[in-house]
């Protein structure tokens with residue numbers, strides 16, 4: 001109903017706009033200034049009056065600039081393209097418009113640039129209207145608490161660092177530690193949830209973006225995903241506006257009452273593009289040479305991700321911003337800013353990655369501040385023990401390296417911890433449905449795997465998952481509807497795991 005209404009309103013707005021353009025050719029007085037300096041990514045203009053912040057200024061060669069530094073005597077423009085043959089003295093024309101992007105369902109399955117122009121060789125998507133890339137975040141009164149889980153299919157995330165729809169969860173870690181893969185898994189896992197995804201690539205190599213698009217296509221996820229790309233070869237201006245444009249495209253779905261997921265890959269490069277622009281615009285550099293408003297540019301972006309109240313349609317936008325740290329320095333400027341803006345972080349550690357603990361999620365250093373409220377209640381049966389067993393295990397393991405003799409209790413904790421660690425490993429794109437996660441984690445945390453050899457845990461997991469899939473259909477449905485794990489369910493989980501292990505001679 002709400003979708004139909006939104007469609008009607010949008011169609012009406014579109015035709016009203018067209019009619020106005022056709023019927024009233026308003027005689028317009030054009031204000032034209034001239035370029036006084038041109039840099040690689042910015043230009044300065046003189047002679048334009050009353051320009052609004054963020055207004056688009058048209059330059060020769062269909063190039064656009066955003067009025068970023070607006071001063072009485074001179075304008076600093078962020079160029080949305082290659083400065084090319086732009087020369088001093090060339091005209092600069094006011095447009096009275098701000099940057100906007102087309103939005104609509106036709107964007108699903110498409111790869112577009114930061115201005116919504118196709119990059120996949122197909123014709124431009126049929127749009128439902130255009131919206132400015134900078135929009136204010138929904139008011140507090142229009143928001144509702146995060147209450148529905150967003151399953152990622154990754155065991156360690158869904159159990160220990162759960163994400164809810166409308167949450168902002170940062171993924172941070174050094175380079176090549178599997179950050180993009182975690183975000184991609186979250187997108188791939190939405191195959192039957194109705195959640196649409198937006199993947200925004202900022203400052204990446206074109207080959208890396210092509211790999212992501214290929215993965216989405218191979219897994220049948222591209223048709224429910226919009227890919228917005230401003231690659232490293234694009235103008236810094238385009239890299240700067242890409243996440244705002246992608247968010248506007250995502251908001252279209254949220255305002256229609258749908259659930260959307262947006263991945264910003266990554267905001268370190270976004271911050272660097274903005275630093276480059278700010279320095280060229282002669283703004284005073286602050287900490288790490290970033291300009292003073294670097295916190296604000298990320299806060300105003302991520303504030304737009306939320307869960308709307310029912311009166312506003314009940315849609316949601318979940319944000320997974322990615323940040324690359326250097327030498328695991330999470331207290332650098334950009335990571336600390338983003339940690340404070342988001343509702344938690346998934347920290348991936350290069351040491352775990354090197355040790356083959358993949359996904360390399362450091363559970364002890366990761367947190368989800370609001371997702372716990374949205375987590376399916378059935379997880380409570382496993383998650384408390386999981387976190388505790390794992391934290392104790394990590395501590396004990398460090399101690400036991402000193403070779404001190406271990407008492408039986410400690411030895412047992414270590415053995416169980418090793419098995420839990422094996423269970424938390426997961427192959428790329430091997431997404432685990434909820435009931436299978438619960439069956440395997442339940443077996444590991446209740447000691448059913450204690451007798452299984454550590455080298456056989458992968459096999460044990462596979463047989464438990466298969467049996468849970470075949471035999472626990474009824475429980476799976478109840479769990480999805482929010483049922484807790486009661487005594488009957490415990491018994492069913494225990495019997496399933498035992499039968500699976502016995503039938504393969506694993507215990």
Ligand SMILES: Nc1ncnc2c1ncn2[C@@H]1O[C@H](COP(=O)(O)OP(=O)(O)OP(=O)(O)O)[C@@H](O)[C@H]1O
Pocket residue numbers: 174175176177178179180181182324358359426427428429
């Ligand atoms: N669960 C996994 N199992 C096996 N391999 C994985 C897994 N997760 C990631 N990888 C591999 O690790 C490598 C790095 O992954 P990814 O590109 O996701 O990392 P990243 O931290 O986003 O890297 P970058 O620093 O380039 O952004 C890739 O080759 C990927 O295939």
